[in-house]
Amino acid sequence: MQRSGIIMAWNVFKFCTALRGLGSVMILLVLAIVGVTYYAIVITNYGPALQSGGLEAALAFFILILFHALLGMLLWSYFAVVLTDPGGVPPNWRPNTDEERGETLPLTCPEFGGPGLSLQPQMTLKDPSYSRIRYCRKCNQMKPPRCHHCSVCGRCILKMDHHCVWVVNCVGARNYKFFLLFLFYTFFETTLVTIALLPHFIAFFSEDEISGTPGSLATTFLGFVLNLAFALSVLGFLIMHISLVAGNTTTIEVFGTQKLYWLIPAYFEEDLRRMSALHGLEYPSKPDLDAEEF
Numbered sequence: 001m002q003r004s005g006i007i008m009a010w011n012v013f014k015f016c017t018a019l020r021g022l023g024s025v026m027i028l029l030v031l032a033i034v035g036v037t038y039y040a041i042v043i044t045n046y047g048p049a050l051q052s053g054g055l056e057a058a059l060a061f062f063i064l065i066l067f068h069a070l071l072g073m074l075l076w077s078y079f080a081v082v083l084t085d086p087g088g089v090p091p092n093w094r095p096n097t098d099e100e101r102g103e104t105l106p107l108t109c110p111e112f113g114g115p116g117l118s119l120q121p122q123m124t125l126k127d128p129s130y131s132r133i134r135y136c137r138k139c140n141q142m143k144p145p146r147c148h149h150c151s152v153c154g155r156c157i158l159k160m161d162h163h164c165v166w167v168v169n170c171v172g173a174r175n176y177k178f179f180l181l182f183l184f185y186t187f188f189e190t191t192l193v194t195i196a197l198l199p200h201f202i203a204f205f206s207e208d209e210i211s212g213t214p215g216s217l218a219t220t221f222l223g224f225v226l227n228l229a230f231a232l233s234v235l236g237f238l239i240m241h242i243s244l245v246a247g248n249t250t251t252i253e254v255f256g257t258q259k260l261y262w263l264i265p266a267y268f269e270e271d272l273r274r275m276s277a278l279h280g281l282e283y284p285s286k287p288d289l290d291a292e293e294f
Contacts, residue, residue, distance in 0.1 A: 017087040026168055030078065033226055034071070037193055040223030041067055044216040045200060063196050070189040073264070078167065080265035086172025089143055124230035161244075178265040180245070183238045189232035197224040 032175045041047075049060035127155065139156050143149075148160040150170050158172035171179045201224040203210055210217060258268040 006195050026165055027082065030166065033230075034075070036219060037223050037227060038071070040219045041193060041196060044212065044220055046196065063192070067189070067196075070185055070192060074182065074185040076191075077178050077265045080178040081164075081167040081171070081175050082169055084169075084175040084178060084292055086160070086170040086176075087157065087174040089139070089141065089147060089156045092141065093144070094142055095144070142167060164277055177267075180241055181263065181265050183234055183241060184263075185201060187231060187234045187238050190227040190234065193227040194231050197227070200224070 045069075046060040046063050050057050051066075052060075084177070134143050134145075134147075135141070136149050136156050138149050138154075141156075143156045144158065146159045147155045147156050148161050150160060152163045153170050155194040157170045161171040161176060161179075163170045165180070166184070167179065169175070197220060200220050204217075204221060212220075258270075261268045
């Protein structure tokens, strides 16, 4: 296969674009899991327990309040990741300076679509000392540091982490916080459901007669198994991403300076103005933000 006179290697990842067709299916699958869980907790078990009175009703009320609060934050975070653009490279973007040497290196050679015959820009791509300045042959443009091309989305994503099939979107600079919160609330929600349904699950293996219709019993069993599986798997992802944030960036870079906004999928307006990691193209490992008392 030829492109712009250059022989390109066959890209097996071109078939990743077929994952786009799974978008609506994955969202429906997530909503279906939420629906099964909601039915098992609210309709089948703890909703009816409110009418029993006493300590059992008080416990059911507490579980239902906590369940709905976590579910609301989970769905808010989930759709924030789904609907938020992770951030792309502006058309015809060119770096103005070499980040390692601090020298001005305008890219004006014809290879990059600009006027001029300077050979210095060509060296920025071939010289290993200029390894942070890169060119994407698929998008046919320069790309900033910590930017990668997504074969599913078909474009370069700023500070790309990965393309997540569950959120049908790339996880990048502008929605990484929302993704972390989605993992956070998913873990606590699934853990709560697992603990709440554990007594009902154990009852399946007892010799006592279990009350309920076959449908409600099946929903309780399925809800427990699904939430236990997701709680264990999401815990691993949550620990991994927390370690990545701790080792590669500061917490302020991801979550902002206002602690009141840390647990909701939104940013304080002042953080959007002052943090380059949220609206710019430069993503240092340890950004020098102004010292501030919290």
